[in-house]
Amino acid sequence: MARAFRKNVVHGLMVAGAATGLLAAGPALAYDWQSLPESVEAPQDNPTTEAKVELGKKLYFDPRLSETGTVSCNTCHNIREGGDDGRPSSMGVHGRVGPRNAPTVWNSAFMSTQFWDGRADSLEEQAKGPLLAHPEMGMPSHDKVMERVKEVPGYRQAFNKVFDGENPVTIDNAVKAIAAFERTLITPNSPYDHYVEGKKDALTEQQVRGMKTFNQVGCTSCHSGAAFNGPQPSMPSGQGFFRKFPTFMDSKYVEKYNLAEDPGRYKVTKKEGDKHMFKVPTLRNVELTAPYFHNGAVESLSEAVRVMGKVQLNRDLSDKQVADIVAFLKSLTGEFPEITMPRLPSKPGETLVDGAAPAGGGGH
């Protein structure tokens, strides 16, 4: 089942190019530029409902689901900004630092697979991971997570309202709720979207040039589709879109940014062919998610574009090409929905998270 549907598609930049007069027609430009849908289909076993989204939002923002009571989903995937944490790699409980850069949660519903190495097929499955990951939320087990949730009367009520069954406060239902909330995190109506839908003044001349260059040099061979993360709508569900990164290992950038250290999907499958294979990330809102790459080693978008040109396409992009592509990529920043802060239910008059004893030093 394709999990996304198209809202609008302009076949070929030729049309756009002709209208702006900036672009020459040609086979290389007959590219299927797609705008971002405003919604995404939910899996059949987890239909989206308002109450479920509300519950999921609470859980998403609840730091009490972490060992220390300090780290929520939103800590590393901060939806108030780019849906990531702006760090090379995340910092979880006890100040522990993880191995990879936090991918954005915005538009994650359009990903063909989850995690950099695709070790989760769905948002539901993904949400189980960070709860137990040692450098993230660090809980000892999903049972311990749900024990805490069960101690909160407001959560018990919400689970009972949303899910069937006698004991609905389960980890499977918790991640269903979180995933339902995440499916609402979509940023349509970027300047790019307006442009491909026919509003020719939505992009600057430089952005249109960058769009053309982005396609001509080959970026679209991987960063295709509405979310610029691969031909996801036409793929079977659960089949991730992976690419080898870096492809051209002899680039100086590979050493400079330590790009070949992480074996990527090989860690999951142990198959030789999966060495250095990574999920192709979305480029939506990419200007908000520095630093870049699976290890967050590159601090600026322009350097990221330059590096990608070399290590993936074996091209030395000119300064102008880089600047144009960056300008185009900035047109992929969409409209962020207004979200009301959730109220987290409490365990009235009782401590929920057993914390460490106070230590010395200044504060409060």
Add this chain to the structure above:
Amino acid sequence: MARAFRKNVVHGLMVAGAATGLLAAGPALAYDWQSLPESVEAPQDNPTTEAKVELGKKLYFDPRLSETGTVSCNTCHNIREGGDDGRPSSMGVHGRVGPRNAPTVWNSAFMSTQFWDGRADSLEEQAKGPLLAHPEMGMPSHDKVMERVKEVPGYRQAFNKVFDGENPVTIDNAVKAIAAFERTLITPNSPYDHYVEGKKDALTEQQVRGMKTFNQVGCTSCHSGAAFNGPQPSMPSGQGFFRKFPTFMDSKYVEKYNLAEDPGRYKVTKKEGDKHMFKVPTLRNVELTAPYFHNGAVESLSEAVRVMGKVQLNRDLSDKQVADIVAFLKSLTGEFPEITMPRLPSKPGETLVDGAAPAGGGGH
């Protein structure tokens, strides 16, 4: 200047008691029960404006103001729940643990002084502390904080819109904005408030009994006023309401909960008379802010009431008295305003927080 004004005052529980038929009239009950105002006066040099509150909200929620990019004001003063962090003491950057329990930010505008030891007179001054506190946000200097803020175009625009002057992106203006936002964090219309405003069925019989006991045994000698944190409206601004805690040092609870280790305000003034003096905290929403006391050593509200009875009033409260007072205290949970999530402005395509290099272990 008194910073709060009263919305409504019922003089004497006698009135309430007479209406419910639960309470006997008597001198001990002629107590000035006050409801919580819905707003608070701003200082003359920091008038509240909508744009300032919006800017303050962004800064309040921005983890990039901390060294690691992971800790915001909201991390320890989580307004999505009790305005604290539910821990004995907070966990800041690098998993560092501080010495004292995070006070709630809800209704902090009604506090006569800020921090447990009253080392800040105003919300503005308070907001400067955690930015630099080693176990909290851990920044090396306010200049370094503002350097980051200045790198964000959206912040520069917002400061220019809100504040006068050629270079308005200053720490003094930043904390003014944060304080302006905090002055909106008020929770009126609790069952208690409705009760003292004349709605006699707003409290249960047990809660009315608890209210009477709360006054009779002496809790109101410190926890008075609209916010139950002292006679603040009649006090000169900047004059904190402190009390010695523990007062009765020979109680077994003092050792059990390590209540005498922290010298309180003495740390600030070095005056012998300030030993173990602490700001009297608000009891508004107290059911949401376990664990309790300056060191967060007591896990439940009922135990906190029992301990307070002994170490402050030298009384052995009965189980019934404790249960009644707890029931009453739960009536102090107010209405929380609906708050829209702020969008944090970014430094487009550039890294703002230099983070540590990725480490090993699972995640993302």
